[in-house]
Amino acid sequence: MSKRRKSQRAAETTPKREKVRDIFVPRPFEGLVDEPEWIALRELVPAASAPLRLAPALVEEFGERQVTLATVLPLAAPAMTKPDGRVLVGLQRHDQSGDVSRDLAEALLCALRAEPGEPVSVPPLPGPGARLQDLLVDGPLEISMHDGFEFWLDPGATEDANVQASLERANAAIYPTVRLGAAKAAYWCQVPEKAHVRWVLPDDEDTALNALARLGAAGTLPLGDDTRFAGMFRAHGRLVPVWDLPERTPAAEWEEPVAQFAKRYAEALADTAPLDAAGRRARQGLLGRQLTLR
Numbered sequence: 072m073s074k075r076r077k078s079q080r081a082a083e084t085t086p087k088r089e090k091v092r093d094i095f096v097p098r099p100f101e102g103l104v105d106e107p108e109w110i111a112l113r114e115l116v117p118a119a120s121a122p123l124r125l126a127p128a129l130v131e132e133f134g135e136r137q138v139t140l141a142t143v144l145p146l147a148a149p150a151m152t153k154p155d156g157r158v159l160v161g162l163q164r165h166d167q168s169g170d171v172s173r174d175l176a177e178a179l180l181c182a183l184r185a186e187p188g189e190p191v192s193v194p195p196l197p198g199p200g201a202r203l204q205d206l207l208v209d210g211p212l213e214i215s216m217h218d219g220f221e222f223w224l225d226p227g228a229t230e231d232a233n234v235q236a237s238l239e240r241a242n243a244a245i246y247p248t249v250r251l252g253a254a255k256a257a258y259w260c261q262v263p264e265k266a267h268v269r270w271v272l273p274d275d276e277d278t279a280l281n282a283l284a285r286l287g288a289a290g291t292l293p294l295g296d297d298t299r300f301a302g303m304f305r306a307h308g309r310l311v312p313v314w315d316l317p318e319r320t321p322a323a324e325w326e327e328p329v330a331q332f333a334k335r336y337a338e339a340l341a342d343t344a345p346l347d348a349a350g351r352r353a354r355q356g357l358l359g360r361q362l363t364l365r
Contacts (some may be wrong), residue, residue, distance in 0.1 A: 088092035095169035098308030103202050105212045107256035107271040107309060113162040113171070115269055116142050116256050117245045118217040123160070124208040133183045140212070143225055145237070149178035166195035171307065172203040179206060214251055220292075235287045249322035253329035259322040263289055266316040267301070268294065268325055271309050276339060277317065279310045280354060282339040284346060287353035291335055294328040302360035313362060 100109040111120055123138040130136075139156045144151055144161035151159050160179050167174050177197035185191045215222075219242040224234070241250045251257040256271035272279045283303070292300040299315040316325065346354060 093169045096172065099171035099173075100203075100307060102209075104209050104219075105255075107273045108212050108214065109162075110307045110309055110311075111258060111271045112140070112212075112214070114311070115260070115271070116216070116248055116250075118142055118220055118222075118248075119214055119250075120217065120222055121212040121214045124210070126206055126208055129183065129206055136183065138179065142224070143220075144218075145241070148191070149174070149193040150365060152181035152182050152185050152187050152189065152190045152191060156187045157352050158182040159223075166193075166219075168196050170202070173197050173200065174284045176201045176203045176206050179203075192229035214250060216248065219245065251322070251326060251329055253326045254333045257329055257333075259316075259325055263320065264318060266318050266320070268314045268316060268329060269311055270329070271306065271311050272336075273309070276305070276308065276310055278340065281346060281350070282336055282342075283310075283312065283357055285339040285342060286335055286351045287357060288347075288349040291332075294325065294332055298328075302355065302362040304362040 082300070084117050098106075100106040109282070112121070119142050121140045123140050125133070125136060125138060130340060134156075139157070139159045141159050141161050143163040144159055145163045147161065147163060149161055149164045149166070151161075160182065161261075162175070164174075164178075174197060177200060178193045180201070181193045182191045214320055218269050220238060224238070246260055246262050248258055248260040251259055251268070252310055255273065257268060258270075259266065274282070283292065287300075294316070297317050301312050301313045301315045303312040305311070
């Protein structure tokens with residue numbers, strides 16, 4: 072039999088692998104009560120966690136399981152299980168599709184199906200299926216901020232020298248971050264030689280941009296003296312304005328300036344009249360000051 076004929080026969084007997092299509096979803100967390108906080112935890116916050124509640128159908132299938140949302144897990148894994156059945160799902164991961172909600176849902180399902188304490192295998196492209204909104208009882212996130220990643224570990228795990236060394240490396244990459252009470256999904260962070268406030272706005276992009284443009288035209292975009300409106304970036308269908316701040320001023324002192332800005336922003340948001348010439352120029356200027364993520 073010729074090589075060509077053999078290749079043809081092999082192709083006929085080998086089942087074709089179904090191609091998984093990727094679909095881009097611009098607002099993966101749409102419909103969730105705390106959509107801006109989900110975005111902030113994925114894009115802005117280095118170390119935080121929040122408990123999640125499984126939908127009744129999942130509880131019926133897998134039992135009452137403790138599920139924790141984490142900003143990031145060891146080696147940026149999508150999910151992990153503990154020997155006692157606890158499940159952790161990571162928001163920040165290496166492999167992802169165009170629908171973050173679908174990715175997280177598949178990671179959660181894979182973890183629930185895995186043996187407790189065993190590694191969790193998650194496909195890089197999950198294909199069609201349930202999304203996060205289908206699997207959870209929705210509600211406000213009860214966010215816990217962490218100075219390090221010790222929340223990954225079980226008691227006594229740091230006695231292992233390799234685990235301790237890995238933990239120290241991960242903790243060294245964390246920059247100080249504080250969740251502000253003045254506005255939902257607003258975070259102060261300190262990076263080398265400067266500090267920032269970054270706020271995931273809850274409003275439609277175009278509406279939010281017009282409100283910021285009104286404040287820009289009025290000269291009220293900064294948070295106060297020695298601050299600068301640095302620009303903004305887009306994240307999962309929402310705008311995230313960024314302010315540069317004095318490095319040595321602690322986070323607590325920005326609560327009142329952020330609260331005052333939130334009030335100005337709400338007033339500008341309520342103004343639905345067309346932008347005047349100054350507002351249109353400010354809007355164009357804002358579009359030219361878009362930042363890259365992180």
